[in-house]
Amino acid sequence: MSKEKNRKRCIAVFVLMGMLITLISRSAFAGNAPQLLVETKNSLLVFSIGGNGKLYQSYFGQKPGHATDYALLQSTRHEAYIGAGMGDLFEPAIRVIHADGNPSLDLVYVSHKTEKKGDDLSLTSIRLKDPKYPVEVLLHFAAYFKDDVIKTWTEIRHQEKKPLTLSNYASSMLHFEASKYWLSQFDGDYMTEMRMKESQLTTGIKVLDSKLGTRAHMYRAPAFFLSFNKPSDENNGELIAGTLAWSGNFQCTFEIDQQNSLRVINGMNPYASEYKLPAGKTFETPAFIFTYSNKGKGQASRNLHRWARQYEVLDGDQPRLTLLNNWEATHMDFNENVLVELFEGAKQLGVDLFLLDDGWFGNKYPRDGDKTALGDWQVDKKKLPSGLGHLVKEAGNRNLKFGIWLEPEMISPKSELYEQHPDWILKLPNREESYSRNQLVLDLINPKVQDFVFNLLNDLLTENPDIAFIKWDCNRMLTNTYSPFLKENQGNLFIDYTKSLYQVMERLRKKYPHLPIMLCAGGGGRVDYGGLKYFSEFWPSDNTDGLERVFIQWGYLNFFPSLTVSSHVTSMGKQSLKFRTDVAMMGKLGYDIRVKNLSPDEIRFSNAAVQTYKRISEVIWFGDLYRLVSPYEENRAVLMYVNEARNKAVLFSYLLNFRRKEYMGKVLLSGLDPDKRYKIKEINLLPDAVSTHPDNGKSYTGDYLMKVGLNLSPGKISPLSSAVFELVME
Numbered sequence: 001m002s003k004e005k006n007r008k009r010c011i012a013v014f015v016l017m018g019m020l021i022t023l024i025s026r027s028a029f030a031g032n033a034p035q036l037l038v039e040t041k042n043s044l045l046v047f048s049i050g051g052n053g054k055l056y057q058s059y060f061g062q063k064p065g066h067a068t069d070y071a072l073l074q075s076t077r078h079e080a081y082i083g084a085g086m087g088d089l090f091e092p093a094i095r096v097i098h099a100d101g102n103p104s105l106d107l108v109y110v111s112h113k114t115e116k117k118g119d120d121l122s123l124t125s126i127r128l129k130d131p132k133y134p135v136e137v138l139l140h141f142a143a144y145f146k147d148d149v150i151k152t153w154t155e156i157r158h159q160e161k162k163p164l165t166l167s168n169y170a171s172s173m174l175h176f177e178a179s180k181y182w183l184s185q186f187d188g189d190y191m192t193e194m195r196m197k198e199s200q201l202t203t204g205i206k207v208l209d210s211k212l213g214t215r216a217h218m219y220r221a222p223a224f225f226l227s228f229n230k231p232s233d234e235n236n237g238e239l240i241a242g243t244l245a246w247s248g249n250f251q252c253t254f255e256i257d258q259q260n261s262l263r264v265i266n267g268m269n270p271y272a273s274e275y276k277l278p279a280g281k282t283f284e285t286p287a288f289i290f291t292y293s294n295k296g297k298g299q300a301s302r303n304l305h306r307w308a309r310q311y312e313v314l315d316g317d318q319p320r321l322t323l324l325n326n327w328e329a330t331h332m333d334f335n336e337n338v339l340v341e342l343f344e345g346a347k348q349l350g351v352d353l354f355l356l357d358d359g360w361f362g363n364k365y366p367r368d369g370d371k372t373a374l375g376d377w378q379v380d381k382k383k384l385p386s387g388l389g390h391l392v393k394e395a396g397n398r399n400l401k402f403g404i405w406l407e408p409e410m411i412s413p414k415s416e417l418y419e420q421h422p423d424w425i426l427k428l429p430n431r432e433e434s435y436s437r438n439q440l441v442l443d444l445i446n447p448k449v450q451d452f453v454f455n456l457l458n459d460l461l462t463e464n465p466d467i468a469f470i471k472w473d474c475n476r477m478l479t480n481t482y483s484p485f486l487k488e489n490q491g492n493l494f495i496d497y498t499k500s501l502y503q504v505m506e507r508l509r510k511k512y513p514h515l516p517i518m519l520c521a522g523g524g525g526r527v528d529y530g531g532l533k534y535f536s537e538f539w540p541s542d543n544t545d546g547l548e549r550v551f552i553q554w555g556y557l558n559f560f561p562s563l564t565v566s567s568h569v570t571s572m573g574k575q576s577l578k579f580r581t582d583v584a585m586m587g588k589l590g591y592d593i594r595v596k597n598l599s600p601d602e603i604r605f606s607n608a609a610v611q612t613y614k615r616i617s618e619v620i621w622f623g624d625l626y627r628l629v630s631p632y633e634e635n636r637a638v639l640m641y642v643n644e645a646r647n648k649a650v651l652f653s654y655l656l657n658f659r660r661k662e663y664m665g666k667v668l669l670s671g672l673d674p675d676k677r678y679k680i681k682e683i684n685l686l687p688d689a690v691s692t693h694p695d696n697g698k699s700y701t702g703d704y705l706m707k708v709g710l711n712l713s714p715g716k717i718s719p720l721s722s723a724v725f726e727l728v729m730e
């Protein structure tokens with residue numbers, strides 16, 4: 001047979017096979033719709049393929065006990081990932097404008113595959129495509145079985161002749177059908193991060209979003225609880241906890257339609273971000289992460305914590321370093337002698353590391369205030385004539401590791417970098433430069449700027465290989481949103497900025513996979529799981545007042561595990577040192593204080609506190625968190641951590657600003673083994689103090705502690721006081 005005949009025959013066979021497959025799949029659409037299942041231990045997400053070839057979300061919620069019942073979940077009411085411009089008139093998941101100007105997208109099911117990636121993880125990918133335009137969308141669902149967590153994201157690609165314009169691009173679209181919906185959101189401002197507010201959703205749209213660009217989370221975190229039918233509490237109620245893994249502008253949209261169905265769309269914020277996608281390139285959205293619980297918010301948080309420690313946070317299963325930071329102790333006013341004095345202080349505290357904060361760099365324009373030197377990352381020769389190596393050595397002589405502060409994405413108008421590279425800066429043509437904290441943002445989208453940032457860290461770590469920790473700050477949002485590098489594609493700016501940050505972090509992590517780096521953005525301006533893939537912990541707030549921190553840390557602990565929540569003892573706030581220390585111990589303990597201003601007893605207390613923390617930190621970092629009394633409900637906060645073996649627990653009790661004779665009821669503990677006995681010991685006492693707590697030294701069964709509980713505030717109690725208890729199985 002000639003080559004040509006052979007080729008024709010092959011084509012014919014191929015076409016016939018294609019027709020056959022189409023027929024088989026079409027006939028499969030008749031009657032029972034084929035289903036795709038995304039399963040975790042307790043939750044089930046069901047998709048069905050309708051007779052029209054479209055993908056529908058038929059169910060999400062508690063997993064029925066009998067797999068044979070799954071077939072009953074056939075609803076084709078809610079299209080899974082809705083393209084704008086076709087029949088649906090509510091918020092779309094995706095909106096594109098084709099190269100020919102057609103602003104619609106019709107998505108039909110093409111194929112799917114599910115891969116088992118071990119006992120705990122399975123990955124389902126569903127391919128959808130437009131029958132008329134060469135555009136395809138891939139929906140990905142990573143199901144983490146034991147923790148009931150689903151991570152979902154989307155890929156968009158096309159083969160059109162010109163770039164496709166994307167104006168909506170959800171990471172996920174989910175549909176719910178309940179009688180009522182309750183949303184808990186977490187927002188605030190600089191110094192008041194993560195204030196929890198809960199409200200019932202009503203018909204129409206509620207949007208939680210950020211348009212701040214860099215430091216996007218300052219006013220609001222991309223995280224929420226969504227309860228169904230009635231508000232959930234810690235132990236009761238059906239809900240999801242959701243959070244977007246994205247360090248830039250985000251948008252979470254909750255829309256109730258005329259039939260009381262709720263559509264939840266999460267993703268990057270489309271605000272000012274019409275994205276031009278060239279043919280052949282893949283546009284990948286960040287992941288939306290959610291967990292289902294029918295046992296209240298506590299279970300949802302524990303699911304996220306466990307999952308995050310195992311899968312998402314950099315070295316989430318590894319210990320953290322305790323440290324002394326010098327920001328609140330000295331601000332930028334220090335020299336070598338002062339630092340050496342602080343090293344001595346760190347040694348007295350017994351922490352692992354000294355962290356040198358802002359103010360160590362700049363020569364032509366020294367960093368003595370916040371108007372200069374960002375970008376000029378050379379040691380200030382006047383302040384620190386012997387260089388960083390000397391400091392690292394001096395710290396080492398005191399058995400301390402050394403860490404350093406950087407703000408790599410920023411530039412001061414008064415800097416040598418500004419003089420050398422005015423085109424490396426995000427700023428609008430024909431407009432005045434607009435500053436925040438007297439600084440501008442580098443155009444990180446420019447590969448040369450990415451190299452600059454990579455080299456800054458790489459050179460620093462090459463010259464000082466003993467640097468053991470970085471604090472990566474980002475102290476302003478975007479107001480000059482124009483990238484000289486992007487030219488006519490300014491709509492890509494917000495998205496490409498964050499993607500560029502991740503690219504730099506990828507490069508850094510290849511070379512320095514385990515170096516602990518703290519994610520900081522003027523306090524908690526950037527806290528999310530997109531960042532925590534590269535960062536070992538975050539700075540929750542510049543507000544370190546002990547009372548305020550109870551609320552702020554409480555807020556973050558809803559979504560992020562304790563070993564990521566940097567919690568420092570400082571001199572802010574009027575509470576006792578013991579109170580502030582007990583508060584810092586609920587997260588990742590550190591200090592930011594002038595040790596030489598502490599009394600000998602305070603130093604003794606703090607040193608013992610660090611030792612105690614090191615002894616119990618395994619339970620705090622890797623244990624399960626149980627929030628027992630919320631500071632939003634009473635004038636106190638009580639929480640506990642229980643280790644996996646359930647033979648050790650740590651209980652924190654904080655009395656806040658309560659009124660005279662305010663009654664504090666017994667607290668029911670949680671997470672213990674009901675059949676085992678636990679001995680209770682009050683720890684972290686002041687030097688020479690003995691516990692006066694009536695339960696100190698006593699043993700009770702887990703059952704008793706969880707059903708009858710403990711009176712944590714017996715006798716005369718004072719506001720702003722606290723106690724820490726250790727429970728050890730006998």
Ligand code: GLA
Pocket residue numbers: 327357358405473475520521522523539541542
């Ligand atoms: C931000 C950080 C602080 C400190 C200063 C330094 O405000 O949140 O912890 O590092 O910057 O300028």
